Amino acid sequence: MTTPILTLSLFELCVAMIGALATSLCALTYFRRVRIERPAIGTFNGRDIGILFVFLVTLPTLYLLLPRWALTGFLALTFLASLSIGFRPLFSPGPLWLGIGVLLGANIWIARTMLGTVAGWQLFWAENSVVVLLGAVAVANLYVQGGMKLRHVAWFALLLAGYDLAFTAVVPVTNDLAQEFLGFPLDPSMGMRMGFDNASIGLGDLLVYALFTVAAYKAYGRVGASTALGLVAVFGAALPALAPLLINFVDARTDVLVPAQTWFGPAAFLGYRWLRHRYGRERTTQEFLATLAPQQMPAAVPAHVVAAPAPQPAPLEPTVSR
């Protein structure tokens, strides 16, 4: 028995809306309260976005080529790194590593032992969603606190719009990936199960929503954040979830896969252009921090981020010859 498309769409709407807004709001809260230590030199620029995009384009191919054990190991390493960097300012090393170990260990254990029932699936999705949400919050803050601007996020989302459409409609890499991850540990998506149906939203989409919201808040304050959250809710969650009511996205396996960035990317870019037109150039991190009242200033907690080996420059001295 197949579930009616309307029911499926409403289910997907709930999952996508909760996932997108929860991730964006958590990332925003983190941004307002926690400071990740950044390296001595370095801020995001346009070329970094290019590097990030190339990485993102090649990563799915890698995922599909890797054997299952290697893929799980790779995902575990990715989550381990993002969670440890993102939450080191909040927890001392003991509780931090214990917490990460429990989260990832439980995920692998549930995925291997409890997916025979709907309740097992629901437990897996709930636990997996927490891991993915925390990972997205950490990485979004790492990038925005590292100097990523709203302009960068907007261009990134626009590039992803094309990418998402191409790799869903033309080359079905996204479809293969969704199938590859489903039911295995550390699925990089937030989701839930209802009866026989799973609804999920990918980590990449959630990361872009969180980046856009946090960068908009840094750039334009409350008005920026409100605009971003509105765009995320409408173009990142609602429209992709409800699109199957109008457009046939059913693939050969009867899965419904909607390229969410294709909806969100152009809207995010136009939203950025409107904010820029309406409120002028975006604020730098320095200018943003200057607007915070002293009690709002996030504590600068050492994150012990692994830094690149340090060069050792000489001071510029008036080297007067003797």
Next chain:
Amino acid sequence: MFETGIRQLRMAFGMAWGYRVNPRNVERLVEDALATLAEFGEPGADVGQLTEGPLSDPEARRHFAATGMRRTARRLAARSPFYARRFAAADVHPDRLDPADLASIPVTIKRDLIREPRAFLCPDAPPHLATRTTGTTGRPAEIWMSRYEMSLWPALGALGGVLRDDLRPDDVMQVNISSRATAAVHLDVAGCRLVGVGCRVIGMIPPDEALDALADTDGGATLLSTSPSYLGELETAARRRGLGPADFRLRRIDVGGEILSPSLAAAARETFGVPRVADSFGMTEVLPVSGRTCSQGHLHHDINLGLVEYLDLDTGAPAAPGALATVVITPFYPYRDCMPVFRYDTRDMVRRLPDDDLTCEVSGLPATGPILGKADHLLRTGPGRAVTPRELIEAVESLPTRPWPARFRATAEDGRVRLTVPEAAIDGFGHAAALRHFAERGLDVDLSLVPDEEAAALRPLRCDLRETTFVARPALIGA
């Protein structure tokens, strides 16, 4: 962010493995540092690792020094005719060279450089720019530098300058050092270019003209690079003209190459309205190794670019804390490649400080007291008793007559210091009061006077390397 990390890695690998550092890579890091400051207003928290180096651990420091020294010795044995000969004579094998064996290699002195300069040139690093020492301490030596060195050093300096907030893109630097000091001028100009700082090289022109440029509150300099003696002339001229902090935009004064006395530094701070006069150590022969004075007055040599030894003046062995020592420097390859020196004895005297007692902002680096003067100018007034040039300069420059820059001649006679100063130095203060002034500073002085017009002949100063202009004729300032 990502590409900055890759650049830092490239630079760090080059340094760790002894490859040539790509100057363009360092220049791009300067751009990255400027972008970082534009976005965040300050560098990240671990900036100390970049500006001071990661060598606060003594064991890491020893390992780094031994590796750098062996790498440098290996290259010199293969490329430098002078050192190939010297190492062979000392039966030194660079691969097995241990810091403890360094004493077997005689120090290089200025006379070596003057006697056979070509023997120091390495054929794989074509000479590009020659610079001469000024000769204030004897016959000048000529040092050649390669294009690589003249690209790398300003890039390294600019990176450090930006990260320490010594250089900002909206700064204007006025350079009042001898225009013939080509390396020093080039470093200032190229460093400013990389950061986007305005640079006004006007040389050692008459102080009033330099002051006119400084006192332009619209486009006047925010940074001044000069020598202590010329600063003394500027200070004297500014006081004569009644100029004060409101007449200048300066935020920093850098001096080097001579001894800066506390009294002149305090006066300059007051007149020019700067929080501190940065007294740095720089010497053409041992570039790019330099030294900075911290807020507590210690001199910290840069041990990331070279090996710095403090050798006891009497024994030549490593000096104990508190003992008078001469500073011996070996710039490491790959930072110096055209005309490198190994164990160059600068003859600059310092007193070493115990490492554990340091509490200053650069306590990770070893420190000495300030430069006390050239070892050859030390006056031995008796067994175990000696008077350093710094003691004399500080004593003369703290006279109430404000005789800046200090001009004097000093010799040791019968256990006393025979000090000759121009008449203006004690004018209105009195001979007896002057003797008491020196005695209060522990100097048993036999004081004699010369007419003011003979003052310049008493002691050569950098400010005497005067460059004339058509605006004003040179005039002697100071007493």
